[in-house]
Amino acid sequence: MTRKGGRPYKSDSQTKSQHIIETASRLFARQGYAATSVEQVVAACGVGKDTVYRRFPSKLALFEGVVEHARLRTQAHFQTTMAAQTGDVMEQLRAVARWLLTVNLDPTLIAFKRIAFSEALVIGQSVANKTDDPIMDRLLGLLREAQKTGELARGDILFLAAHLLNCIAIGPTIEAMLGRTTYASTRAQNAYFEKAWTLFLNGARPR
Structure with a gap:
């Protein structure tokens, strides 16, 4: 769901962030840090690359998000x-x-x-x-x-x-x-x- 002008509702944004974190968690846990790329997370999530990078501008930032979630x-x-x-x-x-x-x-x-x-x-x-x-x-x-x-x-x-x-x-x-x-x-x-x-x-x- 989005607001007028195309901006997503906060709950929708939170749901996407949660999905990205959970997907990244599985990949980091299975493959390790070095073998996991942001591109792999993007592909596994099924979301746009910009959607991930807006929330997590680097792989380190993504891993930090994963650790904080855990x-x-x-x-x-x-x-x-x-x-x-x-x-x-x-x-x-x-x-x-x-x-x-x-x-x-x-x-x-x-x-x-x-x-x-x-x-x-x-x-x-x-x-x-x-x-x-x-x-x-x-x-x-x-x-x-x-x-x-x-x-x-x-x-x-x-x-x-x-x-x-x-x-x-x-x-x-x-x-x-x-x-x-x-x-x-x-x-x-x-x-x-x-x-x-x-x-x-x-x-x-x-x-």
Whole structure:
């Protein structure tokens, strides 16, 4: 739908932008950054070249849009997941930790991490400069609360968060980035998580 004079309605413009982003996401995830061109995205979208370039003037700008879309979608998924949690602070912290393992093994996000790692000189820090991180804010808030209630030992909260992330997500993420399928199944993730969560608690509980 368009207005008089041929200008599209805002909703139509947003729909096109969403379509371009989703198409580009699939191509970047499947082919990588270097092998994906804006022309390929144009062809796959079935829209005019000018339609894409008006929104994303370069391939880097398009990739930044893809990463931002993934970031916002991940945050929305986190908010939905945590809204369903009604337990005490440790139950909520455990839910966050399990969610972190799942999301860090998402195949599309793994593909984007590979791009960020392999194309660091090309994309620089442009896709990593977001200062707002409601997921980390929630994690830090729960860790502080657990310290206040005596469930976790007092200490540097950022170090404690890093300890949790290293116990829960870093190893499996590296495995996935290397193309291994060790933790591809939910059963494998659950088995790993139980051991990793125990390891975190053993290092973080008051002595």
